[in-house]
Amino acid sequence: MxxxxxxxxxxxxxxxxxxxxxxxxxxxxxxxxxxxxxSKLGVDVENHFQPKYEPIKGKEDLIKKLKSAxxxxxxxxxxxxxxxxxxxxxxxxxxxxxxxxxxPNRVTFNEITRTGVKNGMDHPRKLDMQLVDAQQARRxxxxxxxxxxxxxxxxxxxPRLSAGRVQSVAVRMxxxxxxxxxxxxxxxxxxxxxxxxxxxxxxxxKKPFPAKYYGADGKKQExxxxxxxxxxxxxxxxxxxxxxxxKKGVRKKSPxxxxxxxxxxxxxxxxxxYQAKRTMKVAQELYEGVEIDxxxxxxxxxxxxxxxxxxxxxALAEADKYIRATYGEAYALSKPRVFKTKKNAQDAHEAIRxxxxxxxxxxxxxxxxxxxxxxxxxxxxxxxxxxMANALLDTVSVDISAGKHLFKASGFxxxxxxxxxxxxxxxxxxxxxxxxxxxxxxxxxxxxxELKPNQHFTQPPPRYTEASLIKELEENGIGRPSTYATTxxxxxxxxxxxxxxxxxxxxALGEVTTxxxxxxxxxxxxxxxxxxxxxxxxxxxxxxxxxxxxxxxxYQDFDATLQQAEKNMDGTRMxxxxxxxxxxxxxxxxxxxxxxxxxxxxxxxxxxxxxxxxKKLVQETxxxxxxxxxxxxAKKSKAGRxxxxxxxxxxxxxxxxxxxxxxxxPKCGSTLFRTTGKMKKVHCLKEGCGYEKGxxxx
Numbered sequence: 188m189x190x191x192x193x194x195x196x197x198x199x200x201x202x203x204x205x206x207x208x209x210x211x212x213x214x215x216x217x218x219x220x221x222x223x224x225x226s227k228l229g230v231d232v233e234n235h236f237q238p239k240y241e242p243i244k245g246k247e248d249l250i251k252k253l254k255s256a257x258x259x260x261x262x263x264x265x266x267x268x269x270x271x272x273x274x275x276x277x278x279x280x281x282x283x284x285x286x287x288x289x290x291p292n293r294v295t296f297n298e299i300t301r302t303g304v305k306n307g308m309d310h311p312r313k314l315d316m317q318l319v320d321a322q323q324a325r326r327x328x329x330x331x332x333x334x335x336x337x338x339x340x341x342x343x344x345x346p347r348l349s350a351g352r353v354q355s356v357a358v359r360m361x362x363x364x365x366x367x368x369x370x371x372x373x374x375x376x377x378x379x380x381x382x383x384x385x386x387x388x389x390x391x392x393k394k395p396f397p398a399k400y401y402g403a404d405g406k407k408q409e410x411x412x413x414x415x416x417x418x419x420x421x422x423x424x425x426x427x428x429x430x431x432x433x434k435k436g437v438r439k440k441s442p443x444x445x446x447x448x449x450x451x452x453x454x455x456x457x458x459x460x461y462q463a464k465r466t467m468k469v470a471q472e473l474y475e476g477v478e479i480d481x482x483x484x485x486x487x488x489x490x491x492x493x494x495x496x497x498x499x500x501x502a503l504a505e506a507d508k509y510i511r512a513t514y515g516e517a518y519a520l521s522k523p524r525v526f527k528t529k530k531n532a533q534d535a536h537e538a539i540r541x542x543x544x545x546x547x548x549x550x551x552x553x554x555x556x557x558x559x560x561x562x563x564x565x566x567x568x569x570x571x572x573x574x575m576a577n578a579l580l581d582t583v584s585v586d587i588s589a590g591k592h593l594f595k596a597s598g599f600x601x602x603x604x605x606x607x608x609x610x611x612x613x614x615x616x617x618x619x620x621x622x623x624x625x626x627x628x629x630x631x632x633x634x635x636x637e638l639k640p641n642q643h644f645t646q647p648p649p650r651y652t653e654a655s656l657i658k659e660l661e662e663n664g665i666g667r668p669s670t671y672a673t674t675x676x677x678x679x680x681x682x683x684x685x686x687x688x689x690x691x692x693x694x695a696l697g698e699v700t701t702x703x704x705x706x707x708x709x710x711x712x713x714x715x716x717x718x719x720x721x722x723x724x725x726x727x728x729x730x731x732x733x734x735x736x737x738x739x740x741x742y743q744d745f746d747a748t749l750q751q752a753e754k755n756m757d758g759t760r761m762x763x764x765x766x767x768x769x770x771x772x773x774x775x776x777x778x779x780x781x782x783x784x785x786x787x788x789x790x791x792x793x794x795x796x797x798x799x800x801x802k803k804l805v806q807e808t809x810x811x812x813x814x815x816x817x818x819x820x821a822k823k824s825k826a827g828r829x830x831x832x833x834x835x836x837x838x839x840x841x842x843x844x845x846x847x848x849x850x851x852x853p854k855c856g857s858t859l860f861r862t863t864g865k866m867k868k869v870h871c872l873k874e875g876c877g878y879e880k881g882x883x884x885x
Contacts, residue, residue, distance in 0.1 A: 191260035193253065193280055195267050199299060202476030202484040206304040212256060220246055221279040228334045230327050236738040238327055250283060257284040262292065264311065269295035269536060270492050270669065274315055275322035281314065288314045298542040299476050299486025321728035327738060328352060335749055336708060344700060344761050349681055352717060353666035353674050355704055358683045359712040360659060361651055362693045362701040371647035377410040379419060381594055382637040383428060383587065385625055392625050395636045398587055398596040416640040423589040428633045432586035440578040442606040444496050444526035445538035445570045448668035449661045456654035457613045459561050460689065463653055463672035467491065469562045479554050486542055488566055492669040493536045496526035505544040506574040518576050518605065540570040568610040575606035583624055587633065598624035650690035664718035682783050699763045707752035765793060774800045810847025810858035813873040815839045819847045843872065854878040
């Protein structure tokens, strides 16, 4: 009799089967096999919140096959993913297949490699019922919130809406940010920028460098008006600029830790423009196994749903060996760098890292899709860099006096590149101030090449991107990193939020729904309350809180709030305002509005039902097609990624990721486009033209 191993996906099953060989049958459950029913609540709120699970529709044949294989097997091993969700799937499988949960039949694989699979099979354990309870509590809590509030939203706003414990808070954060932006009143301020240079030395030593106005009489001074700026300029006119103080130092720059789920989603969003859902899909493929020439199926990364920064001693030793062999002793550490995991971290596996350090990205590029290669490269480089020596920067800060007024200049030179030879972390405001300064001496007089006042206005806070929203959710303890991808996808699919380039903007529907939720269900959209619930769920997992008691405490208040909301809004509905456009209805002359239908947005006449005119919604750009001269429209791919194409597609065929500009090519008069990659440039796409310039030359 063979031993049966049940995993979640066919790809994972194929990889593991190759390592286990004969004597083992490996089957996939294809995710969950049981769940709460779709058509009803499925939770007995009167009887300790007992969930009423049923087999998922369409999985009947699979369950029969699993039952048959289990009966014929000597032992059944439950090898679903090594997290809370995976533990629950194993428990459901045990219930369906009659597997004894008191026996050590649960195995987990942190990595799908020969060593990882052997280690998992050598250390089977009992099912962790605290983990199962924690997942069950989360599922029941989310079901009650969703199934009780969603029908209320259908009645008061429009059909097919949904509310959720985490999604409603995420939408509120985006709405709150939009309100901040609208309420923002820009304030004027001025800067005085000088371009200075040495008067002596070789030609290269006389290269101009920038300095910024700091203040007067040793105190920092803000310049609020043009008059103030001009008064300062008048005072320093014909005044010598003298180096009054030079401060030198060495700044140490340390690498970022290896990825956890949330930081991987953030960096993939910033660097690769991947939405969280796409990142997790590709990471899952890399974890489950890819066919590599000469090795067969290999899981290239460790499990990608983790909050832990822990790294195994073996992996640290391998990384150190690779760094010394590839970059030399100077780039290696005397002892491994250890990163501290956050206090409330869950699913304490290792951080996300490559399983086989020697498989550098270029070695496996031919076996990976473009998406897999880019994400693997990101994970591999971040991990190796985390175990490399610090970068060292020679810094210099210079005070330059002009009478009683003071200017400051700063710069740095890279003394030792360290880990930056391989990888540098990106942030939403990734700016490193300063550059190379000439060698200056105190009391040295400088030449003034330019002295210029510049007007500025304070800027509103930026809209959230997926990366910055994930960071905010994590920092506030809202939801779990493993669910962020689903949350972000849901709020966009439901029409509460839309993407403009990378920014997340609330729709009119999102704003109206949030207003109702704030008025009637304030706790559900309160970040602190949601974080506290998350903390209680973690306590269930740690065995500190009984999940049924936690549900009882929550439900009593929630049910009272729901009943009060029904009374408060009896007989009232909230209208979602239509977004008016400049498109004129050709049948009646009214300005058409944007409506939301089953298949997305469309234009409709506001004169309905007298005028029933509708048409496709097209988003024009300032550009014209470089192939046929017709309009270029903003479009979206099936994956939701924005691109630009000719209005005459598919007949014309012109498409590009590059953004069309209002500017015309000085060479041929065609529309100019700005690239979207790291090396930004403005160029002409007219065949045979070839004109281009740097984006900073615009």
